Amino acid sequence: MNRPDLLGRTGPADTGPARVPGPLRLVQPDASIVARIDHAAITHNLRVLRRHARTPLLAVVKADGFGHGAIAVARTALAAGAEWLGVATVDEALDLRRGGITAPILAWLVDPWVDLDAAVAARVTLSCPNVPTLESVLAAVRRTGTPAEVHLEVDTGMARGGCAREDWPELCRRAAQVQYLGPVTVTGVWSHLGSASTPGWRAVARPHRAFVAAVELARGEGLAPSVLHLANTAATLAHPQAAFDLARCGAGVYGIDTVTGRPHGLRPALRLTTRVTQLRRVGAGVGVSYDHAYVTPRATTLALLPAGYADGVPRALSAGGTVTLGGTRRPVVGAVSMDQLVVDVGDAPVQLGDEAVLLGDPAAGEPGVGEWAALADELPHEILTGLGRRVVRRHVGVPA
Ligand SMILES: Cc1ncc(COP(=O)(O)O)c(C=O)c1O
Numbered sequence: 001m002n003r004p005d006l007l008g009r010t011g012p013a014d015t016g017p018a019r020v021p022g023p024l025r026l027v028q029p030d031a032s033i034v035a036r037i038d039h040a041a042i043t044h045n046l047r048v049l050r051r052h053a054r055t056p057l058l059a060v061v062k063a064d065g066f067g068h069g070a071i072a073v074a075r076t077a078l079a080a081g082a083e084w085l086g087v088a089t090v091d092e093a094l095d096l097r098r099g100g101i102t103a104p105i106l107a108w109l110v111d112p113w114v115d116l117d118a119a120v121a122a123r124v125t126l127s128c129p130n131v132p133t134l135e136s137v138l139a140a141v142r143r144t145g146t147p148a149e150v151h152l153e154v155d156t157g158m159a160r161g162g163c164a165r166e167d168w169p170e171l172c173r174r175a176a177q178v179q180y181l182g183p184v185t186v187t188g189v190w191s192h193l194g195s196a197s198t199p200g201w202r203a204v205a206r207p208h209r210a211f212v213a214a215v216e217l218a219r220g221e222g223l224a225p226s227v228l229h230l231a232n233t234a235a236t237l238a239h240p241q242a243a244f245d246l247a248r249c250g251a252g253v254y255g256i257d258t259v260t261g262r263p264h265g266l267r268p269a270l271r272l273t274t275r276v277t278q279l280r281r282v283g284a285g286v287g288v289s290y291d292h293a294y295v296t297p298r299a300t301t302l303a304l305l306p307a308g309y310a311d312g313v314p315r316a317l318s319a320g321g322t323v324t325l326g327g328t329r330r331p332v333v334g335a336v337s338m339d340q341l342v343v344d345v346g347d348a349p350v351q352l353g354d355e356a357v358l359l360g361d362p363a364a365g366e367p368g369v370g371e372w373a374a375l376a377d378e379l380p381h382e383i384l385t386g387l388g389r390r391v392v393r394r395h396v397g398v399p400a
Contacts, residue, residue: 032306033274033358033391037068039076040397041267045253046080048264053236053247058084058106058229060250062092067312067384068254068270071099072395077253078103079399086248090114093124106151106188109161116140120148125187129153129163131174134184141182150175151188151227154214156207158194168214172221179223188227189215193242196234197260204239211244234258256369256380268368270384272359272391276325276352278304288342289334293318296333301345303330305356308339312387313358314376317341321375324357324366325350359383 050057059077061070074085074096084104087093093107106125110116112132119126120140128134128150141148152175155162163171178184191211196204211230218225228244233252235242238259251258255268280302288294288302296302303325307313313336314321321332323343333344343356360366369380376383 032277033272033311035067035387035391035393036271036273037072037393037395038267038269038271038397039072039395039399041255041269042068042073042076042253043080043397043399045255045266045269046077046082048266049233049236049247049249049252050081052240052264053231053243053249054240055243055245055247056083057236058082058086058246058248059253060086060248061096062086062088062250063385066250066254066381067387069393069395071096071101072393072398073253074099074101074103076399084246086250090116090119090124090126094118094122097122097124108151108153108190110136112136117144120144120146123149125149125151127151127153127190128171128175129155129161130167131171134171134175134178138178138182138184141184147183147185149185149187151190151229152186152218152223152225154189154191154211156191156193156210156214156230158192158207160192160194162191165210165214169217169221172218172223175218176222186218186223186225188229188246189218189223189225190227190229190246190248193230193232193235196232196239196242197258199238199259199262201239201241204235204242208242232258237264238262251381254384256384267363268359268361270359270369271357271361272307272387273355273357274305274307276303276350276354276356277306279350279352280304287334288344289318289337291335293335294333294344296344301347301350302333303343303345303350303354303356305341305343305358306339307358308337308341310338310388311390312383313341314372314378314383316376317372319375321372322367324360325354329365329367 059082061074064070065073086106088109093105108127110126117140153162175186229246231243231247233249236247255266257266284298286296315336317332318335322329330343334342362368369383373380
């Protein structure tokens with residue numbers, strides 16, 4: 001049977017169903033890939049975390065809010081009851097202030113050589129893991145005439161950031177002196193947990209002990225920190241006793257449950273969609289994309305989606321990845337390229353402009369960030385923070 005091709009022309013007979021594009025809904029040219037950020041999900045996740053935390057909550061919005069949009073997430077998190085915001089860099093903190101956020105902000109990667117005047121003037125709480133950073137805060141306080149609050153970071157076993165145990169007494173001593181020299185107040189002591197994902201106190205017992213000892217030593221040096229904090233999402237959910245005065249939650253805010261084998265009903269806040277931009281009917285034995293790693297086993301329809309690894313779609317999806325098209329999971333075939341990928345839709349009546357769900361809600365049978373992460377041997381965090389600049393964020397369910 002002859003059927004019209006995509007341009008309406010009648011061509012040779014083919015085995016697939018007729019596929020004439022309907023009228024296309026025009027969208028903005030920048031919207032090839034859309035990340036819909038669901039603030040109702042963020043609000044829900046905050047509620048779950050707060051229920052477990054039993055302490056005030058700090059929402060981590062570093063790395064542009066794990067790729068969701070730092071300022072928008074910050075506003076929703078604060079509206080949902082978070083009392084603090086946490087970022088890595090001073091620049092991220094200043095971006096929040098420029099966005100009109102007045103809540104307490106902790107920045108925890110403060111380089112000692114960075115000019116901290118703006119951060120001090122903007123009342124950003126600065127983390128100090130060593131004496132040079134503390135001196136840098138003191139210098140900024142003197143230049144600006146603005147008092148500063150600092151949280152001292154101690155290493156409790158990760159050997160990553162934070163003051164090493166052997167240097168901790170010196171840092172505390174100098175901090176106690178600095179408190180007299182200028183209006184610099186040590187209001188907090190904190191540390192980070194390297195592995196809190198396993199239920200059972202054993203997972204956090206050692207760093208917890210080391211943290212308590214570090215706080216005692218700080219108090220012995222005359223410091224009076226009132227905000228002690230150690231817990232991340234996993235600890236907040238599985239070991240709330242480790243939260244002390246503040247639970248610092250990142251992953252959970254965005255719906256990533258980091259506790260092994262024990263779901264807490266967190267909801268993904270990001271939905272990544274795109275649209276079919278090309279369709280081609282091919283016969284059996286056709287090699288697809290670079291190096292023809294996939295060869296069609298039968299006559300089929302190939303749908304092109306304008307999303308690739310530059311947008312954050314891992315190349316690992318080339319083998320085993322799926323997208324949801326027309327309510328059905330369809331395999332990604334051939335190599336994921338920088339800007340595009342191909343999906344084998346078989347004989348389904350897919351049309352140009354049909355929406356494809358790249359990342360959705362696994363509870364509804366859609367591909368989830370955990371699935372991508374498993375295929376790519378990455379963390380869900382890497383997937384979310386790796387979404388590219390072409391992905392347009394659309395915020396829905398923003399609290400009034
Ligand atoms: C210092 C610090 N605290 C807390 C968090 C939050 O950890 P999680 O994302 O596991 O909740 C992070 C990372 O996100 C962090 O770097």
